[in-house]
Amino acid sequence: MAQLNKSLRIVFVLVVAIGASLPAWASNIDLSTVPKRDSVQLTIYNSEDITLVRETRVVTFKKGINPLEFSWANTLIDPSSVDLKFVTSADKLEVEDTTFPHDKSQMLYWNVKSNFDGEATIQISYFTSGITWSADYTAIANTNETKLDLDGFVRVTNNSGEEYENAHVRLVVGTINLVEKIAELAKIPIGEVKQLNKEELGEFRRMAGRQAMDRVAIGGAMSPTSAPSEKEIFKEGLSEYFIYAIEGTETIPNGWSKRMRSFKGDGVPIKIQYRYRPQEYGDQLVRLYLTTNNKESELGTTPLPDGVVRVFRDNGRDGLSYLTQQSIKYVPIGERIELNLGSDPNVVFELTKQRASRDHVWMQVHGTNTFKEVGGDADVSEPNMSVVGWDDHGIYRQEIRNDTAKLIDVEIRRTFGGHVVFRSELNPKLHDYQTVEFTTQVAPGARKNLRYELVQHQGHNAKQNNVTLETAAVK
């Protein structure tokens, strides 16, 4: 049976010692109180193993020096990131100093100077490792493959060693820069963190903390509705990032993960295209679903973070067919979404080299810089010559057979190295200096043979490293 591990590893202690400072609570007999967490907010980044935790507690201060102890045994908190702020009575409270004891690596003490007797709300923030989130998607095409129901999900996993109950959860989409891994920092004492790195890291953390603070109210402000419904995930752009704020609060026990829907795209229009692009998809013709992450496509509310898409199709028999799964990279709003479904057994794609020949053979007379062309001034009477240049001709037939019930669009890209002439009546274009692209359509049940000739200038004949397109009938 899975058990909810309720052991609290992060402990915040107010040491009760009148007029005390460090020497006083270092005595053998202490009295302490344990203020509980009032709220906690998690801001989780998916590009790095880092989570900003902000928690608030209410502490009763006495006038004078108040020692506070904060410890985090068996968790993955970066000690250099722990920060204390006063949410209320900030003008009457001040952190005098922070001490990391030499004998306890996962603990620190604050001496807080108070100018009054009474309660104040404090905020402790820190970075922890072990809380991660990821995105994934489920796509179900209709039977005719004209539309797609595309659902996005976020999955939060807590392996931090701590349970954050009723936490406001915020997920950051984007790639941040860290100079050190939080998990590594969590395992070394504060004294060993290099000063320079700490300063750099601290600046980033202060900035990230402020950004997170600015939006703390989004999740908490939502009130539960009477009818059960999915939690809404609010999306908002922030600098180079995008923030998902999960409605209300979440409790994810240590070791568990939780998956929630981040968006729902019903009836997303799709186009089907067949592509041959060996550099991207390998040596095969693949079928793709194409759509765009915009409002016209019933999407466009959020960029799509990196994640796995699992693609199904309504098989028209009151069930699903599993098509494929693939990882997609971050898709900004407005960008194309391309789902590669792999090869289609109902479309035959075969390239045949029908003819090979050589011409324009050039020879060099041994020991000289004299070049002669075969068929011109080079003849059998001169044996002391060697071939140094020639043109290879190849005539190809690209056969496409469409055994599906629909007209298909096919795009073909082929890359040729060296000095090449691509001769055809296929109306091709150059995708780049050495890649030829041409397209065609094949009716259902039909076969198409696309023919082209390739002239490859070899040896001495090669003057360039590119492809030239020529329009001519292929014999």
Add this chain to the structure above:
Amino acid sequence: MRCAPTFRARPFVYLLTAVIALLAIDANSTWARVKLITLPVRERVEIQLDNPNATLVEEERVVPLVKGENQVDFSWANTQIDPNTIVFRVVGPAGNAAIDVKVLSVSYPPNESALVWAVGASDSGSARVRISYLLGNLTKSFNYRAVASHDEKTLVLSEYMRLANLANEDFSHTGLWAGFGPHFHKPIGLNETKELLVEKYQSVPIEKTYTCNPAEFDYIDRAQNKLRVPMHYVLKNDAAHQLGKAALPYGKVRIFIEGAGENALSSTAFLGEDWGKFTPKDGEMRLYVGVAQDIVVKRTIEKNQSKRVAGNLFNYDVVVKYEIENFKREPVTLDIAENLRHIRSEIRGETGREVDWELKGDTTFEGGPDAERSNAEKIVFHAKLPAADAHGKAQKITHKLHLTIKNEW
């Protein structure tokens, strides 16, 4: 909330709903849970076998729900369910009452093959849900049984799907679909293998071919220059040949032939077997049945003469001679295929360059090369061979292939 541990130990897929859950914390601060659990049974199971690399299981269950939030626990043990592929869909209310049911979230417990859906219901009642997932070790393969008529003009092709259930899960009454053919309803027990007839094609015309190709099939007697001549049955997967309903999947084909006379079926003999490659519609499946020893082909390179063009550049004049005898009592057509790279390597060695060749006019094969089956590196001819006479004496047919292999250095 999770179910009692006794359910975990069984090698089955379980769906539980926690209708009432009372939570308490004991003295050790661990969660103690007192729950009432219902066990919704499978109402319907479909196994989708249309993906060549994965098996999708879809099961439908009626789940009782109370108004508000419900925990639906799905767990499995000793089965290879990919938890990331699980799709939970609410098909609709199971009764007349219309209730709105939504999946709120999914939770994954640590170190367990399980997940928990939080499902919200607008009212108490039952909902019909469908759970789909990819299941490992439930695999399919295809095989064929072909029975040729005695005259080898047609055959009966039976296509079977063999389903092996090593998934450690029992499917008592299950829909099965291969992506084509009929929709089956069969039970598949634990560790059971089930073979199902997907299609039976009657009177499929077959083309019986004899082919020699030294590069592919080599010599049967190199000392005497006798080529190996395999015999193939060729099936065309189209409607004109009584096929063409769907692509023919890869699988072993066992080939039998009917005997003669009234006891044709009882005297059926095994001819041979071959792996049938994946054959799309309009494609050809060539099945190697065995070696035809009654057709004798002696191949010799009769002429190999190099001619300098200039410097180190040469052309080669090559004549390949075939002396063919058909000792069968019926006329046959022999396919003679030559690989041009193979010929070049025989006469001058391999260069790595394409072969620039030209067929000369005095090549004797009637009709010239088969344009459909020939390409830049392979040339195919057909030779018609008369039957042997009543005494078994074969007429010797001689053909010549005359080539120029050009621009070699």
